Amino acid sequence: MAGSMKLSTLPILLLLITCLPSSATGSQDQESFLYTGFAGSNITLDGAATITPAGLVKLTNESFRIKGHAFHPAPVRFREAPNGTVRSFSVSFVFGILSSFGDIRGHGFAFFIAPTTDLSAAFPIQFLGLVNATNNGSATNHLFAVELDTIQNTEFGDIDNNHVGIDINSLNSVESNTAGFYNDDSSSREDDGMLTNMSLIGSGPIQVWVEYHGESTRINVTLAPLGVAKPARPLLSTVYDLSGVLTDQAYLGFSSSTGLSTGHHYVLGWSFGMGTPAPVIDPTKLPKLPYLGPRPQSKLLEIVLPIASAVFVLAVGILAITMVRRHIRYKEVREDWEVEYGPHRFSYKDLFRATKGFKDKNLIGAGGFGRVYKGVLPKSKSQVAVKRVSYDSKQGVKEFVAEVVSIGHLQHRNVVQLLGYCRRKGELLLVYDYMENGSLDNHLYGQLQGKATYLGWRQRFRIIKEIALGLLYLHEDWDKVVLHRDVKASNVLLDKNMNGRLGDFGLARLYDHGTDPQTTHVVGTIGYLAPELVHRGKATTLTDVFAFGIFVLEVTCGQRPIKEDPQGNQLVLVDWVLQNWHKGSLADVVDAKLQGGYDAGEACLALKLGLLCSHPFPQARPSMRQAMQYLDGDVPLPELLPEHFSFHMLALMKNESKVYSSAMPSYPSPMMTSFGSISDFSIHGR
Template identity: 60%
Template sequence: MLLNVTLASIQMAKPQKPLLSAIIDLSSVLTGPMYVGFSSSTGSLLTSHYILGWSFNMNGVAQVLNYSLLPSLPRVRPKRGSKALTISLPLASAGLVLIVAGVVAFIVRWRIKYAEVLEDWELQYGPHRYSYKDLYEATKGFEDEDLLGIGGFGKVYKGVLQTSKSEIAVKRVSHESRQGMREFVAEIVSIGRLRHRNLVQLLGYCRRKGELLLVYEYMPNGSLDKFLYGQDKPTLDWATRFRIINGVASGLLYLHEDWEQVVIHRDIKASNVLLDHELNGRLGDFGLARLYDHGTVPLTTRVVGTMGYLAPELVRTGKAATITDVFAFGIFLVEVACGRRPVDPTADEEKLILSDWVLKNWQKGSILETTDPRLGEAYAVEEVELVLKLGLLCSHPLPTERPSMRQVVRYLEGHAPLPELSPTYLSFGAFVQRRNDGVDGRIMSNTSQVATTSVLSGGR
């Protein structure tokens, strides 16, 4: 049970004091017949190992080696005069060192290039987490030739996953590491469970350094705004526009009321409505969406979204809710019907704010004159008038006067008539006047009360 190790040069007697001495109990190892011998291995360079002699004794002291009887040590250096070896060996060693250094440098650069932010708690989210390497290869290194669009929150690239060959859209969004990142990623993964024919499927995400990458299914026809304002896209006829409007309304109803949680999109606009192979509208870009349980109050206090689609109370309080989504959807309705942006700085002062312009034309009895002129006369008058008036109702300055998305869907599908409302009732000026007269915003005039009752009658 005692192991002594001694070391001495040839021709010297075995030292009395061991270099290393340790008590080792080998009774659990030496349980049967055993072999005693030597083993060796080579490293990165070619080497040779020799045993010139050894003695062994099971009990007692081993026999002393007679060095005179040991064979000569093999030559370990090249013979004198062998210039080839003298030159080639150092060169080979230097070359090997350079190769090893190059490999190490390549590995370091590779790890830096594809480095990700990955914490232990993210492992529970499973396949929703994509590796940065896969997304980098899918988008060919995020080259501009695969750039689908640029928004206020990042760039979107087309990609093809190498494993499944499926087409994807990858949005790169800058983010700051913060305490709530875990909850934010949990929401992103939860949104990935949404399933509706009029929603763009969020497939997963990836976090790397200072950016967040959101992976969506690819929509071949791009965003709706390209068809409304782009010069290289054909004009959408009214039947297609009305089908897109109904699809987005159905998707929003699912988010607000029919899923297991309430989802506030917070960025409804034409550029976030994507078109599939058959030009069906799908609401996408859930990077700003927030979730909360049914029956509870959302806690968001940060104003996010796009100018022109923001509800007035959202700007004042920063609190997003389903009714602020309804406001943005109302602006979207007017935008699709008129083929004009919600705010156009290049337009005449009268047409600067789209909803105000439509409201003024309604007051003059010429609301249909705001219809997109590219439609010509090939549209259903009743549907266009419904969409324009419903858009103004949804974007009413008073949140309590806006319909829910369930009511909106009923109006669009013809299951409930749109309330008889006057243009004055929908104007922001009338709302301000009521507030200046000391009327509580929650208390309407007789006309408003009738309209409210009519609106609610089509509800849940």
């Protein structure tokens, strides 16, 4: 009796198992899965991808230059044994591409198999969120994809703006064709087997079958409108052994992106089978694509429309003039080589709107190399500083932009982030993070936004350390050596917490560690230029150290590097400090605005380090790592003779280059000199 009861319950259990939701099988059986809608599924998403309330995977939206990915949550084993051949597999999915702007096309959509779910390095726009300009075509991608592309990109050899392609490690397809299907069931014998073209965008749901045969290594890709039986003849068919492409375990997923045009990319259903056909997707169980078309017209609109048409005829002329003016206003300079810098290029329209047309009320700074404006980007609402720099388009613009984009990868808390650039006519626009408290020189010498400013010693000494850390990062701790070439107080910016950040990389240059920099012309600011830079025109890390030394003296003394006295004579800050050193009155050089409220030991250290870094001989200056050790108190400063400073500084200021060159070999290392009078240095304060 008990045995008969067990047998009778078996069909009921089988029935219950077969009635489980299809999405549940997707997370438990790695040999096959089936999704008829994605509501409640544990599918993995990143970027702009979301699951709509109706149960569709929505990869993109109306945002520009975004990417979205959706992955089956667990990897699939494609080989029966490690390093074996890839087994046969079959994939089927239903997708739809919609546009809110009719036939205006955004970028396309792709199904792919990849070894990882981390595609953060991939670019949007024409790269479809799969690769970037550097790794496109690299065998290390281990990428197999089927692209359904709605824009023709000549750089990838696209055949048209409505095609399907088989991609191996690259967006240059190994096989492609215009989107369509072979009409096997046509009632007309003349049409039987003919290709019926269809648009990938706006045609409603489309079903795709991707099949790989392990023995023959043949790849077939077939398309048809949802509800049409799978055609017997595939749209694409090619032989390619995926055993040299796919890893033992890999992830299946979808990817899409937008550029300057946008679109909505949806996945309605998805199935997969390893060694067997992919499970059949039941169209009746799939969620519906949303409607993005125009709303039905009202009766009132039908009455108003004829009147509006008459007004339109009058307005079209005004509109044409406005469009021409807008085109001239926002016209940019774009060349083919700039496509690889896409994510770092801002549109002039966005920068024009961000700064309210570069109005003077948004002007926050001006100098010999450009004017700086405050702005708010229209989409992200983030505050930025936009610097307009004039340039000669015939002289090294490609190399300059390449360096700007590379410097944009700098990431350090004491370096202002360079976000990107824009080119327009004869000017280059550099976009930085906005620093709320402006530049350091405004706090040292003037007023900021109509309010008197005061910097205490503790803030000044902290800022000196922060700029030293920023320069150390540029010179030694990044993957390339960056020469800033314009270190000065006006290029030190203060964030909302009054932390110092080194900014304005418009003159910066970078080169590989261990190589010799090739800059051969003098740029920078008078008063901060190292003697060897003036004489030989060659910038190095030690010329940055020289400028840093002047900067340290400037912050400590509250005096500009060069100024005029009431009689019109030029006073050099270094000479003034040296003169007081000789007279034994170094306490007199500390900024009087501090009113004795400073740490005597730190002020002494700052003055010593400023003189050492601004030494006339480059080999006598410390590196930025040594300077940081001195500031932290990890290493004591070397002692120096004031006579060496004063003699050579005065000679150099008089341009007596013969004295400089002849004296240079006989100067001893600063670590070997003695400095008896420096021990008598006395500063009174807290």
